[in-house]
Amino acid sequence: MLTPGSLETWLVCAAAVIVGVERVLAFWKNHLREQPVPAQTYVTRGDCDKIHGMVKEAGRVQDEKRQGLYRKIEELRLEVKDDMDSLHTKVNNVDRAVAATEATTKQISIQLLNLEQQVQRLPQS
Numbered sequence: 137m138l139t140p141g142s143l144e145t146w147l148v149c150a151a152a153v154i155v156g157v158e159r160v161l162a163f164w165k166n167h168l169r170e171q172p173v174p175a176q177t178y179v180t181r182g183d184c185d186k187i188h189g190m191v192k193e194a195g196r197v198q199d200e201k202r203q204g205l206y207r208k209i210e211e212l213r214l215e216v217k218d219d220m221d222s223l224h225t226k227v228n229n230v231d232r233a234v235a236a237t238e239a240t241t242k243q244i245s246i247q248l249l250n251l252e253q254q255v256q257r258l259p260q261s
Contacts, residue, residue: 179187
């Protein structure tokens, strides 16, 4: 059976052991383990310049592609405009032809009506 205060004593001892182990692991991690050469862990000015050059080159390539797309879009826009102009011309021609046909049809209808009236005036035999 536990005596009063013995549980607290065990808990304090367990906490002390845990803190001690944590400090030993931290010391090993920071001091005893083999550390890499600083040049391998840090980015140097030359590395930054190289990365910056790569980023600029990628941006230049993207700009060239974007300009190519803009040129292609403009070409397509002009082509569509030409096609639309051609369609407008054809529609206008068809519209004029329909108007001329309507006028001709109207004249023919008037002539037929006149002929029909003349036929009705003829004496019946």
